[in-house]
Amino acid sequence: MVPVPHYLIVSALLFSVGAGGIFFHRNLFSIFLCIELMLHAVGLALVAGSRASGNLEGQALALLVVIVAASEALVGLAILIAVHRGRKSLDADDQTLLRY
Numbered sequence: 001m002v003p004v005p006h007y008l009i010v011s012a013l014l015f016s017v018g019a020g021g022i023f024f025h026r027n028l029f030s031i032f033l034c035i036e037l038m039l040h041a042v043g044l045a046l047v048a049g050s051r052a053s054g055n056l057e058g059q060a061l062a063l064l065v066v067i068v069a070a071s072e073a074l075v076g077l078a079i080l081i082a083v084h085r086g087r088k089s090l091d092a093d094d095q096t097l098l099r100y
Contacts, residue, residue, distance in 0.1 A: 004048050004049075004052040007044060007045075008048050008049075010044065011041045011045040011048065012041070012045075014037055014041035014044065015038050015042070015045075017034075018034040018035065018036075018037035018038035018041060019034070020034075021033070021034030021037070022035065022038075025092075026091050027090050027091065028080055028083065028090040029080060029090055031092065032076050032080060035072070035076075036069060036072070036073065039065055039068065039069040039072070040065075040069065042065055043062040043065040044062075046058040046059070046061045046065065047059055047062045050062070
């Protein structure tokens with residue numbers, strides 16, 4: 001049986017990889033995937049915390065995080081497709097709100 005701190009270490013590593021990816025990637029799709037990675041790291045931490053405390057509240061919150069991640073994936077991919085069709089680029093430096 002794996003101890004709970006190991007799950008939290010893996011969760012922290014996943015979250016830091018996602019945060020680093022947001023700062024270092026230029027492609028909007030890569031940034032989107034890093035945000036998804038961070039959401040799943042939070043879900044893993046919630047499940048590990050609920051396992052440590054013995055109640056199911058953390059698992060219910062983790063289910064909520066998964067639902068939010070799925071909704072964000074649906075809306076985020078639709079926005080990325082619309083941006084790509086309109087601008088022909090997914091580079092974050094090329095996207096501005098002031099340009100038509």
